[in-house]
Amino acid sequence: MAELTGLKLEQRHGKSRVRVARVWRDRDGKHHFAEWSVNISLISDCLPAYVSGDNSDIVATDTMKNTVYAKAKECSEQLSAEDFAIVLAKHFTSFYQQVTAAIVNIVEKPWERISIKGQQHEHGFKLGSERHTTEVIVNKSGTLRLTSGIEGLSILKTTKSGFEGFIRDQYTMLPETCERMMATEVTASWRYSFESLSSLPLKPLYFTERYMDVKEVLLNTFFGPSKEGVYSPSVQATLYEMAKAVLGRFPDISFIQLKMPNLHFLPVNLPSKDKPVIVKFADDVFLPTDEPHGTIQATLSRLRSKM
Numbered sequence: 001m002a003e004l005t006g007l008k009l010e011q012r013h014g015k016s017r018v019r020v021a022r023v024w025r026d027r028d029g030k031h032h033f034a035e036w037s038v039n040i041s042l043i044s045d046c047l048p049a050y051v052s053g054d055n056s057d058i059v060a061t062d063t064m065k066n067t068v069y070a071k072a073k074e075c076s077e078q079l080s081a082e083d084f085a086i087v088l089a090k091h092f093t094s095f096y097q098q099v100t101a102a103i104v105n106i107v108e109k110p111w112e113r114i115s116i117k118g119q120q121h122e123h124g125f126k127l128g129s130e131r132h133t134t135e136v137i138v139n140k141s142g143t144l145r146l147t148s149g150i151e152g153l154s155i156l157k158t159t160k161s162g163f164e165g166f167i168r169d170q171y172t173m174l175p176e177t178c179e180r181m182m183a184t185e186v187t188a189s190w191r192y193s194f195e196s197l198s199s200l201p202l203k204p205l206y207f208t209e210r211y212m213d214v215k216e217v218l219l220n221t222f223f224g225p226s227k228e229g230v231y232s233p234s235v236q237a238t239l240y241e242m243a244k245a246v247l248g249r250f251p252d253i254s255f256i257q258l259k260m261p262n263l264h265f266l267p268v269n270l271p272s273k274d275k276p277v278i279v280k281f282a283d284d285v286f287l288p289t290d291e292p293h294g295t296i297q298a299t300l301s302r303l304r305s306k307m
């Protein structure tokens with residue numbers, strides 16, 4: 001932020017959607033692979049570029065793009081999207097005197113190792129669905145804010161869901177039910193409690209493992225045990241249970257946000273002029289819709305950090 005005469009300027013500049021893929025080859029022939037789309041945004045002292053056309057303090061966004069490839073090359077061991085974002089943010093804040101903070105976002109493409117005849121393939125991958133996301137904000141002083149997440153996690157259960165006891169008024173048509181489908185596309189993001197570069201865990205792939213574990217906790221809570229499942233009285237209640245399970249299980253997560261649209265499957269009834277009816281709904285034939293849909297979101301955080 002800079003004060004000009006009677007004006008205030010807040011600015012940042014960066015490069016979006018820098019796509020990079022990296023292969024790491026083990027000595028025994030196994031390959032590891034990641035594909036990332038990287039967004040970089042730098043907060044830097046480059047006021048003259050805005051007010052007098054003097055670019056001498058500008059880190060070119062083209063340089064930012066090239067840095068992604070150079071750092072990907074330098075990372076000779078497989079690393080998480082979080083750690084790659086940290087590598088980049090650390091570089092920008094330490095290498096350039098002008099840069100006071102770097103914000104790096106990464107979306108990882110869900111390439112999953114394929115299995116052929118039950119055996120993990122050495123170098124074959126197929127595209128999955130949900131995506132691993134991360135955002136890191138690093139300041140010159142070494143303070144950090146690290147957020148990770150999931151987007152596009154589409155999940156559905158065909159029973160053990162209902163919605164009853166809600167406000168009824170002159171506009172309420174929705175019948176109460178204790179038997180319905182429940183479908184959503186989860187967007188989750190959670191903040192880690194590490195607040196400086198020096199407090200980050202050193203274990204390789206720590207954040208990749210955490211991502212997998214958080215996803216598992218979210219899914220286990222949504223679905224319940226394989227045979228009996230778990231009853232959901234509302235998307236709200238299930239969302240809360242999911243968020244609570246994550247904070248309960250992972251002491252290094254201080255905050256989680258969940259967005260869970262309620263994707264409706266409407267009962268189909270086809271009346272007939274003559275009896276009997278053509279289709280009488282019996283929890284079997286549905287009309288899937290995504291418009292309009294309910295939007296339910298919440299954040300859950302600790303009042304005091306467990307760390």
Ligand SMILES: O=c1[nH]c(=O)c2[nH]c(=O)[nH]c2[nH]1
Nearest residue numbers: 163174233234235236262294
């Ligand atoms: O789980 C639900 N929560 C709602 O807030 C809501 N509103 C609605 O029409 N159906 C549902 N279902």
